[in-house]
Amino acid sequence: MRRVIIAGNWKMYKTPTESINFVKELVEKEKKYDNRDVLICPPFTSLYPVSEILRNSSIKLGAQNVFFEDVGPYTGEISPFMLKDIGVEYVICGHSERRNIFGETDEIINKKVKRVVETGMKAILCVGEKLEQRENGETFKVVENQIKKSLEKIDNIENVVIAYEPVWAIGTGKTALPEQAEEVHIFIRELISKIYNKDIAENLIIIYGGSVKPENIDQLMKEKDIDGVLVGGACLQIDSFLRIIDYRG
Numbered sequence: 001m002r003r004v005i006i007a008g009n010w011k012m013y014k015t016p017t018e019s020i021n022f023v024k025e026l027v028e029k030e031k032k033y034d035n036r037d038v039l040i041c042p043p044f045t046s047l048y049p050v051s052e053i054l055r056n057s058s059i060k061l062g063a064q065n066v067f068f069e070d071v072g073p074y075t076g077e078i079s080p081f082m083l084k085d086i087g088v089e090y091v092i093c094g095h096s097e098r099r100n101i102f103g104e105t106d107e108i109i110n111k112k113v114k115r116v117v118e119t120g121m122k123a124i125l126c127v128g129e130k131l132e133q134r135e136n137g138e139t140f141k142v143v144e145n146q147i148k149k150s151l152e153k154i155d156n157i158e159n160v161v162i163a164y165e166p167v168w169a170i171g172t173g174k175t176a177l178p179e180q181a182e183e184v185h186i187f188i189r190e191l192i193s194k195i196y197n198k199d200i201a202e203n204l205i206i207i208y209g210g211s212v213k214p215e216n217i218d219q220l221m222k223e224k225d226i227d228g229v230l231v232g233g234a235c236l237q238i239d240s241f242l243r244i245i246d247y248r249g
């Protein structure tokens with residue numbers, strides 16, 4: 001049975017002070033579930049103070065990005081070891097905002113995923129097509145290409161979570177229909193089965209991201225191959241994030 005992951009990607013929102021206040025309230029109000037993991041991914045500057053608050057809670061800590069070297073003259077970068085040291089368990093790799101605004105390629109993302117899993121953390125590999133690509137019928141081809149390149153020479157795939165985040169659904173309020181997302185999730189599982197094997201594919205956690213809200217979470221989670229969600233905007237308010245965590249699937 002695959003565990004459910006409900007992850008909040010804060011993107012570039014909340015100062016350390018705002019983060020501390022938010023997480024204190026979240027920890028107080030969050031219910032415990034046996035079958036789901038809750039994860040928050042604050043900005044780098046908030047990770048350490050938030051990790052201290054999460055120490056006695058079941059909520060896990062994730063980072064939004066990482067560099068693929070361990071130490072060295074890389075001004076402005078953060079290494080996997082630094083994240084691991086403060087209790088980060090998951091790292092988002094290849095978010096479409098990193099790909100499209102900061103020019104991250106599949107080759108760079110591959111190196112990041114590799115170092116994250118080698119360092120003993122889990123990588124959340126983001127893939128997804130742009131609107132034009134969907135309209136041209138290229139969704140599967142784009143996703144296949146991103147997955148094949150980003151997972152090249154990565155054996156410990158059990159430490160990888162795949163997040164299907166169609167770019168046209170991110171921050172637009174336009175969620176993929178549950179069946180549209182499910183179709184791509186099934187495609188990803190079949191692809192992983194071909195690249196690795198059926199067992200690995202069956203155990204792979206595949207989550208959906210793109211305008212997930214309290215209004216659509218229950219429908220999305222009813223789909224068999226949607227194992228959780230990566231939430232942007234709706235994870236920034238306690239009540240909406242709590243409602244998403246408390247989905248009825």
Ligand code: 13P
Binds near residue numbers: 009172209230234
């Ligand atoms: P929104 O939920 O704001 O659409 O963002 C999704 C996302 O990019 C999560 O990583």
